[in-house]
Amino acid sequence: MADKPSIPKGTRDFTPLEMTRRNHIFDTIRKIFKTYGYLPIETPAMEHLSSLMGKYGDEGDKLLFKILNSGDFKNKLSDDELATIPAGKLGTMISEKGLRYDLTVPFARYVVQHRNEIVFPFKRYQIQPVWRADRPQRGRYREFYQCDVDVIGSDSLLNEFELIRIMDQVFSVLGLKVVIKMNNRKVLTGIVEMIGEPDRMIDVTVAIDKLEKVGLEKVMLELEQKGLKRDSIKRLAPVLQMEGSSLKKMKFLEGYLEGSHIGEEGLSEISQLFGLMENDPAEAEFELDLTLARGLNYYTGSIFEVKSAEVQIGSICGGGRYDDLTGIFGLDGVSGVGVSFGADRIYDVLLQLDRFPRKDEMDTQLLFVNFGQREALHIFPILGQLRKNGIASELYPDVAKMKKQMSYANARKIPFVALVGEQEIEDGVITLKEMETGNQERLTPDQLVDRLS
RNA sequence: GUGGAUGUAGCUCAGUUUGGUUAGAGCGCUGGAUUGUGGUUCCAGAGGUCGCCGGUUCAAGCCCGGUCUUCCACCCCA
Numbered sequence: 237m238a239d240k241p242s243i244p245k246g247t248r249d250f251t252p253l254e255m256t257r258r259n260h261i262f263d264t265i266r267k268i269f270k271t272y273g274y275l276p277i278e279t280p281a282m283e284h285l286s287s288l289m290g291k292y293g294d295e296g297d298k299l300l301f302k303i304l305n306s307g308d309f310k311n312k313l314s315d316d317e318l319a320t321i322p323a324g325k326l327g328t329m330i331s332e333k334g335l336r337y338d339l340t341v342p343f344a345r346y347v348v349q350h351r352n353e354i355v356f357p358f359k360r361y362q363i364q365p366v367w368r369a370d371r372p373q374r375g376r377y378r379e380f381y382q383c384d385v386d387v388i389g390s391d392s393l394l395n396e397f398e399l400i401r402i403m404d405q406v407f408s409v410l411g412l413k414v415v416i417k418m419n420n421r422k423v424l425t426g427i428v429e430m431i432g433e434p435d436r437m438i439d440v441t442v443a444i445d446k447l448e449k450v451g452l453e454k455v456m457l458e459l460e461q462k463g464l465k466r467d468s469i470k471r472l473a474p475v476l477q478m479e480g481s482s483l484k485k486m487k488f489l490e491g492y493l494e495g496s497h498i499g500e501e502g503l504s505e506i507s508q509l510f511g512l513m514e515n516d517p518a519e520a521e522f523e524l525d526l527t528l529a530r531g532l533n534y535y536t537g538s539i540f541e542v543k544s545a546e547v548q549i550g551s552i553c554g555g556g557r558y559d560d561l562t563g564i565f566g567l568d569g570v571s572g573v574g575v576s577f578g579a580d581r582i583y584d585v586l587l588q589l590d591r592f593p594r595k596d597e598m599d600t601q602l603l604f605v606n607f608g609q610r611e612a613l614h615i616f617p618i619l620g621q622l623r624k625n626g627i628a629s630e631l632y633p634d635v636a637k638m639k640k641q642m643s644y645a646n647a648r649k650i651p652f653v654a655l656v657g658e659q660e661i662e663d664g665v666i667t668l669k670e671m672e673t674g675n676q677e678r679l680t681p682d683q684l685v686d687r688l689s
Numbered sequence: 690g691u692g693g694a695u696g697u698a699g700c701u702c703a704g705u706u707u708g709g710u711u712a713g714a715g716c717g718c719u720g721g722a723u724u725g726u727g728g729u730u731c732c733a734g735a736g737g738u739c740g741c742c743g744g745u746u747c748a749a750g751c752c753c754g755g756u757c758u759u760c761c762a763c764c765c766c767a
Contacts, residue, residue, distance in 0.1 A: 245758070295765060298690075338767090366767085371690075373760070375767080382767065541766095550766060578767025607725080642727035657725065671727070 246370070246378025256599075257592045258381075261410065261579050262363055265383045268405050269361040272398060274385050277360050279342040281367075285334045291341045291564070293533050299368045301335040301378075335367035339384040340534075340561070340574060347388055347572075348565035356389030356570075363579075375549040375581050384555075386574025388562070393505060395573050396538045396557065397512045403542055403553055403575060404518040410582065411591045413545040414552070416518065417525040420506050421536050421556070423489065424529065426499015430492065431471040433464055440464075441529035444476065448527060452476055475526065482510065482524035505538060521545065534558045540575055544585045552581045601688055602629040602652040602668075603645045605638060614661050615654075618681045627688045629654075645671060652688065 243249065250258060266276075282303055289297055336342050339362045347354060363383045372378055385402060387395040400416060407414045424444075428437050439462045443455045455476065459469050478488055486507055493499035506524060513522055520542075528541055537557035544552055555575030562570045586592055602622065604615050615631055622629045632641045645653050655667040665678040668687065679687060 242758080293765095295690090299765085368766085370765075372758095373762090376765090377767090380767065552767065554767070576767065581767055605725080637724075638726055639723080640727095644727090646727045653726080655725065659725095667725090669726070674726090674728090676726090 244378070246372035246376075248377065248379070257586070258579065258583060260592060261582055261586070262381075262383070264409050265406055265577055265579070266361070266363060268402060268409065269383075269385050272359070272385075272402055274359045274361040277343075277346060277362055278364060279336070279339070279346055279362070281335055281365070282333045283336055283342055283345065285332055287345050287565070288334045288337060288341060291534060291561075292337055296337060299370055300337055301367045301369050302331040303333040303335065305330050305332060336364075337368060338366050339364060339382050339576065340386065340555075340558070343384065343386055343388075343574075344558075344561040344572070345565050347570070348562050348567040351567060354389075357387050357395075358389055359385075359387045361385045375584050377580055380581075381579040383577040383579055384574055386555075386572055388572035388574075389570055391571050393508050393512075393538075396505075396509055399540070399555070399573065399575050400509070400513065400518065400522070401516075403540070403577075404520050404522075406553075406577065407542065408519045410586065412582070412585060412589075413520070414542050415521045415523065415545050417523055417528050417541045417543070418506070418509065419525055419528040419539050420502035421539060422498045422502025423493065423506065423526070424502075426493045426496040426502055427472070427475055429496045429499060431468040433468045436462075436464060436468075438533075440472065444527050445529045447476055478526065482522075485524050485526065486510070502537070509538070534561050536560070538573065547585045547588050549581050549584055551578070552585060553577045600628045600630055600648060600650045602627060602654055603641070603648075603650045604629070604631040604654045604656060605641045606632040606635050607657050608635050611656055611658075611661065615656055618656075618666065618684070621681055622685060622688070625685050625689060627685065654684070 285300070285302065288300055292299070343360065343362065347358065361384060363381065365379055365381050367379050370376060370378060385399065387398075400418075403414075403416055424441055425434075425437060428434050428440050431440075433440065439459065443459050443462075446458070447455050452473075456469055456473070459472070460466070474488075475492065478485055486503065489499075489503050493503055510524070525541075528539060535556040536559040539556035540554060541551045542553035543550075553575055555573070557571065557573035559571045560568065561572060562568070604619065606612060612631060619629055619631060632644060642653065651671055653669045653671060655669065660667055660678075663678070665680055666684050667676055668679055668684060669676045
């Protein structure tokens with residue numbers, strides 16, 4: 237016997253039940269995206285490596301899946317040439333394509349490439365898989381779907397507001413309690429300016445991000461080890477120790493960031509957004525979280541992250557504003573903002589909480605028992621009538637024992653079974669059995685359609 | 690990428706400590722009791738080269754090494 241077949245690490249097969257549930261998530265999200273006026277696009281699974289590299293930081297580059305060039309690479313080079321290839325250079329010589337890491341960067345590429353046909357501001361949504369060479373765990377896969385919504389070509393904060401509304405609506409419709417966290421990169425920039433370490437943005441945000449996990453002392457120690465001046469750390473301390481409501485935090489920052497132009501600008505954006513939210517409150521908890529930094533280094537303004545309030549699984553949605561992502565592809569001065577829903581994690585959360593709707597899980601509504609050729613011929617027109625009326629129905633393909641056919645209906649969770657034998661044909665009726673109750677009734681084809689519509 | 694666990698029937702798991710003849714259970718599956726009635730019950734049956742490769746041994750599911758998978762922490766994030 238050959239070895240059992242398998243699939244690569246971090247990838248998954250989806251069963252019919254799983255697909256039904258996944259589609260429930262995709263359908264819900266897609267429907268909401270549409271009602272806000274977003275348009276669908278798709279981009280290829282692979283991009284030029286040059287489009288992907290350097291957009292996600294050093295860590296991100298390592299997590300890119302690279303595609304080996306086709307053809308015999310070695311053949312084109314002499315042994316001498318081969319031997320003189322510098323270490324680490326080989327990769328770029330034998331691979332020029334990679335699998336997409338997210339949908340935002342390919343979108344930026346798309347916008348630049350199609351700039352002449354796009355009507356700005358361009359609102360698009362995109363639901364496709366992405367790939368990351370991460371080490372898999374629960375809620376962390378090497379192939380997973382993202383559902384992105386972005387607006388590009390508009391600086392207005394109303395876009396941020398709209399995205400918050402979308403996030404709130406998606407999770408409310410899916411029946412999940414979530415916390416929507418927001419922050420602003422400009423405020424973080426303001427903070428590092430105020431403490432006199434304008435170049436240490438990354439170190440400081442990473443440290444702030446760890447605050448909840450490791451505590452104040454360890455964070456300060458780490459900053460010291462990273463070479464931050466003692467004086468700077470001292471000035472950062474009040475930010476780290478800040479507690480209380482979003483409103484209180486904003487009050488504090490008002491004083492703290494005084495004099496930092498960019499910091500004040502970020503704070504003003506935050507308070508405007510909170511103002512809009514106050515006028516039209518979200519169902520979800522909505523809060524300012526200064527420890528929210530987000531790694532993807534193209535964000536420049538608002539940043540968002542959504543976490544489940546009921547299941548611990550990391551963020552299930554995230555995003556932010558990027559002022560110059562298209563600049564890398566040669567189109568300057570176009571600002572965008574967007575968020576990405578992690579369908580696979582949302583699936584895990586819904587599964588754990590058992591919140592998938594039951595009604596989606598049955599497809600076929602009616603099964604005709606197969607008594608034989610003559611009866612089957614009689615049934616086909618009735619099947620046609622049912623299907624034209626949108627009632628999913630099927631005839632058991634084999635003339636099997638009744639017990640077997642009933643068991644099939646049972647296993648498939650088909651709610652109704654129709655019996656059409658000699659007697660029924662003669663009387664022009666169908667015996668309809670409701671599986672749950674066991675009740676049976678005799679109906680004409682028209683009555684049957686009415687009954688199941 | 691770093692550290693730590695895990696893998697026995699379709700599924701959930703015993704058995705591994707002290708290596709020793711045919712590897713177990715429950716659920717599921719197949720058939721029958723019930724040849725136009727499923728879910729309950731009863732009876733019978735099928736199904737495993739103990740993740741894979743190698744080593745130690747007279748003998749390995751059990752000990753050792755490697756490898757893959759899944760999971761946990763870090764990292765990062767969806």
